[in-house]
Amino acid sequence: MPEASLWGEKAATKRRVTITVNEIPYTYTLPVDLRLADFLRECLNLKSVKLGCGAGDCGACTVLLDGRATPSCIVMAVEAHGKSVLTLEGAERDRLIRALQVAFIEKGAVQCGFCTSGMILTLAALLRENRRPTKEDIKRALAGNLCRCTGYQRIINAALAVVSDGL
Amino acid sequence: MTDNQRAGVGASPYRIDGKIKTDGKAEYIQDMDFAGLLEAAILPSPYASARIRGIDCGAALAVPGVAAVITGADVPGFYGTTIQDRPVLARERVRYVGEPVAAVAARGKEAALMALNRILVDYEETAAVFDPEEAADPTAPLLHEDLMTYEKEPIVNAIAGTNICSQFRLRKGDMEKGLALADLTLEESYEVPRNHHACLEPYGVIAQMEREGILHIWTGNQSPYVMQRSIAALFGLTWNQVRVSIPALGGGFGSKIYPSLEPLVVALARKTNHRPVRLLLDREEDFCRVTNHGCKIKIKTGVTRDGVITARQMTTYWDTGAYADCGPLVARNSGFTAAGPYRIPNVSVDAYSVYTNLPVATAFRGYGIPHLTWAYECHTDHLARKLGMDPLEFRLRNVVRNGDSSHTGEVLRSVGMKACLEKAAAAAGWVAGKPPRPVDLGDGRFRGLGLACSWKGSMRHYGSAATVRIMEEGSVEINVSNVDMGQGSSTIFAQMVVEEIGVPLGRVRVQRADTFMTPYDRTTSASRGTFHAGTAVRAAARDAWRQIQDHGAKVFGCAPEEVYSRDGKVVNPKTGEGVSHGALLKKAVIGGIDVIGRGYSQMPGGTGLDLETGQGANPTSFWMYAAQIAEIEADTRTGQIKALKVYAASDVGKAINPVNCQQQIEGAVSMGLGIGLMEELRFDEKGRLRNGNLHDYKIPTAMDAPEVEALLVEVAHPLGPYGAKGLGEAPVAPAAPAVANAVYLATGRPVWRAPLKPETMKKIWQEAGEEV
Numbered sequence A: 001m002p003e004a005s006l007w008g009e010k011a012a013t014k015r016r017v018t019i020t021v022n023e024i025p026y027t028y029t030l031p032v033d034l035r036l037a038d039f040l041r042e043c044l045n046l047k048s049v050k051l052g053c054g055a056g057d058c059g060a061c062t063v064l065l066d067g068r069a070t071p072s073c074i075v076m077a078v079e080a081h082g083k084s085v086l087t088l089e090g091a092e093r094d095r096l097i098r099a100l101q102v103a104f105i106e107k108g109a110v111q112c113g114f115c116t117s118g119m120i121l122t123l124a125a126l127l128r129e130n131r132r133p134t135k136e137d138i139k140r141a142l143a144g145n146l147c148r149c150t151g152y153q154r155i156i157n158a159a160l161a162v163v164s165d166g167l
Numbered sequence B: 001m002t003d004n005q006r007a008g009v010g011a012s013p014y015r016i017d018g019k020i021k022t023d024g025k026a027e028y029i030q031d032m033d034f035a036g037l038l039e040a041a042i043l044p045s046p047y048a049s050a051r052i053r054g055i056d057c058g059a060a061l062a063v064p065g066v067a068a069v070i071t072g073a074d075v076p077g078f079y080g081t082t083i084q085d086r087p088v089l090a091r092e093r094v095r096y097v098g099e100p101v102a103a104v105a106a107r108g109k110e111a112a113l114m115a116l117n118r119i120l121v122d123y124e125e126t127a128a129v130f131d132p133e134e135a136a137d138p139t140a141p142l143l144h145e146d147l148m149t150y151e152k153e154p155i156v157n158a159i160a161g162t163n164i165c166s167q168f169r170l171r172k173g174d175m176e177k178g179l180a181l182a183d184l185t186l187e188e189s190y191e192v193p194r195n196h197h198a199c200l201e202p203y204g205v206i207a208q209m210e211r212e213g214i215l216h217i218w219t220g221n222q223s224p225y226v227m228q229r230s231i232a233a234l235f236g237l238t239w240n241q242v243r244v245s246i247p248a249l250g251g252g253f254g255s256k257i258y259p260s261l262e263p264l265v266v267a268l269a270r271k272t273n274h275r276p277v278r279l280l281l282d283r284e285e286d287f288c289r290v291t292n293h294g295c296k297i298k299i300k301t302g303v304t305r306d307g308v309i310t311a312r313q314m315t316t317y318w319d320t321g322a323y324a325d326c327g328p329l330v331a332r333n334s335g336f337t338a339a340g341p342y343r344i345p346n347v348s349v350d351a352y353s354v355y356t357n358l359p360v361a362t363a364f365r366g367y368g369i370p371h372l373t374w375a376y377e378c379h380t381d382h383l384a385r386k387l388g389m390d391p392l393e394f395r396l397r398n399v400v401r402n403g404d405s406s407h408t409g410e411v412l413r414s415v416g417m418k419a420c421l422e423k424a425a426a427a428a429g430w431v432a433g434k435p436p437r438p439v440d441l442g443d444g445r446f447r448g449l450g451l452a453c454s455w456k457g458s459m460r461h462y463g464s465a466a467t468v469r470i471m472e473e474g475s476v477e478i479n480v481s482n483v484d485m486g487q488g489s490s491t492i493f494a495q496m497v498v499e500e501i502g503v504p505l506g507r508v509r510v511q512r513a514d515t516f517m518t519p520y521d522r523t524t525s526a527s528r529g530t531f532h533a534g535t536a537v538r539a540a541a542r543d544a545w546r547q548i549q550d551h552g553a554k555v556f557g558c559a560p561e562e563v564y565s566r567d568g569k570v571v572n573p574k575t576g577e578g579v580s581h582g583a584l585l586k587k588a589v590i591g592g593i594d595v596i597g598r599g600y601s602q603m604p605g606g607t608g609l610d611l612e613t614g615q616g617a618n619p620t621s622f623w624m625y626a627a628q629i630a631e632i633e634a635d636t637r638t639g640q641i642k643a644l645k646v647y648a649a650s651d652v653g654k655a656i657n658p659v660n661c662q663q664q665i666e667g668a669v670s671m672g673l674g675i676g677l678m679e680e681l682r683f684d685e686k687g688r689l690r691n692g693n694l695h696d697y698k699i700p701t702a703m704d705a706p707e708v709e710a711l712l713v714e715v716a717h718p719l720g721p722y723g724a725k726g727l728g729e730a731p732v733a734p735a736a737p738a739v740a741n742a743v744y745l746a747t748g749r750p751v752w753r754a755p756l757k758p759e760t761m762k763k764i765w766q767e768a769g770e771e772v
């Protein structure tokens, strides 16, 4: 994997980091002010990570950073050094995420789809910690993930369906 | 067979784009890859109103990596949806904070921003006006001295020497007589401030002047053909030289109907030696690109003692912003429905679309109807209380029915207004004549129900075309330029094709809109997709099916009309055996040619509206009706109002996909509650937006989400495909006034201005003191 020259013109200081993304370790020399979201999208072409606000307000860019749902637009890539990142591209063998994806389709929780990656990963993090969340727990976990299309009801129902399937 | 396996009309198969979206694979504009891509950046005006004395771009051009720098002097001409009043970049003066003054294309955003920093603009600040009612006054500073000489659409009715870029008038019956017949009149003023679409996907455009002379634009836009034609006119190109390709959209809600910054990106792309130029707005820029209109509404109604409305007079001031865009159309199209879904013999409406020194206000899901519904539905409850009548009973007495004459003189057909009210009421347990009693929880909190209803016209009939291509191996492609921005139209079209030609749903793909590939469609707006594009798709599918029948007749040795489909196969009527569509085509030996069905939506009888009286017999291809009852909990100590449950009934004509209909209603209710409870753009005294980000501008979150019971009423439309009407917009409107009416019913405290923020309500309730 060649090192990114994309950021070559930047004056910012750089640091050599190793970040495991979707189970593959990548070693890059990255500017310290490069956002994790941009590293994932531009260097690794992982475009399931969406940019809705760039300010930590919408949750569209949520990834799992060492298992925690994290907005990747307000974390610098160098902060992920030594950590592991999961995006939807790496979730093919993850039973919980697969179940959420299927539930989203079956419960009609997807409209424009722009919030969907972040929603699914946020719920995956919740369900990993708490297999039996209540509706209120689910709502609270989703409070940082905006959706302008669905009104949330079906997203909440998709999560509840996965809970009751007891995966 | 369950509904999910059944995929024809009336079933609810899963969305055909569900999997790519849950896999994170849908490609939005920000995800597209281009070699040699340049990034664009825009220098915004810091003033709401100023003269430009000079611009110096010299230092900007010297920044390494800069490919092009443009200012107003480089791009002649005007554009605009209804009035050609807008330069691509400001020339001589600026009219709002954020107006593009210069733009740069460079290798990388950083170089572009560095170049912007080196552009020097010399401004001389001039007087500005922000309130639409003040701006309408002839003494207000004029935004457009050349208003009367601009090119305009025929519906525009500008008033010389003012900022009123268009006036809509409606006169029905005799207002004086109507008011004289009333036992009671009530006059009130309402306001809904500017709010914002807040699509989760920020806006983006890519443009490239391709080497072979084609101007190619990729944009998250709802109306590729409007874009093609506006851009062609502005840059002197023919329609077949302009290619508009639409990627996945992360929501639209009206914010992406018309050209906004596309011309600017094209202007840059013409100077970059065929390199593509991309403009991706950040969230704060997106907030200033376009917004919803704000509106001030005066309403006066006369009623008899037994609750019959005799007259209604309305005056509305639409805050259209610095350029007209669709403001005149919003004033007009909401104007002819402004008096609400009621039988009223005497109606007068004066609607003004007014220039102000604020960002351009554009279409927003509902096209003005949410503002008007807020006013006339709160007003309706205030009237009901004065009459001592149950608000439901009062409405049932007055709502429009089949055969009534509308306020423009149209004879209304297939009217589901009463049915919507009854269905919502039945679900909520609200019996006419017995308004539900609010519950006092004893600690300053109470719970209660409130009701509101609304109607919305679509727009005049404009054409849509579609083709359905059945390939020789049996897969099917639908070509249609309707844009699926999340509303689910591609699934609806696929279901229609399944219904007509009997292929399995999994064999059908819907092509993304692209003016070089998919045929003409006016717009994806006004809730017209299912009705118009759907009509075209159904006709195309029927045309394709007739061709399949012809091939079947040859292969099976029977008459074409005897050939039928079953379980995803074409059936030989002689043997009862089915073959796949592909197998049949192979047997028919047509040399690899695809079957192509063509379909159009062309409907007769549309009329305009008289400029003086607003009268017209057929101004809209169909009407939508919606009624909602909100159950709320309010806390008088904190001012917090929470919607607990919303019973939301909509007349959809025929539900092609019932779950999809419910999704539309649920999303609409959420948006409506946002308008009613929290959303408001705040501008300071200099016209600067103060909350243009998703942190300070709150939209509903999962924590705010009420339970929504979406109820479908099906009063078939004679021209709609399978009886369907449109749906997307109407259910946005009733939610906010339903909440306000719940508060009113419980406390007797009227409210006139949305949104009902905790600060505001706390004050109202504290003033009320012991009464509450």
Ligand code: FES
Residues within 6 Å of the ligand: A050, A051, A052, A053, A054, A055, A056, A057, A058, A059, A060, A061, A062, A071, A072, A073, A074
């Ligand atoms: S893009 Fe990261 S939170 Fe919005």
Ligand code: FES
Residues within 6 Å of the ligand: A109, A110, A111, A112, A113, A114, A115, A116, A146, A147, A148, A149, A150, B200, B250, B251, B486
């Ligand atoms: S589905 Fe569109 S933002 Fe959630």
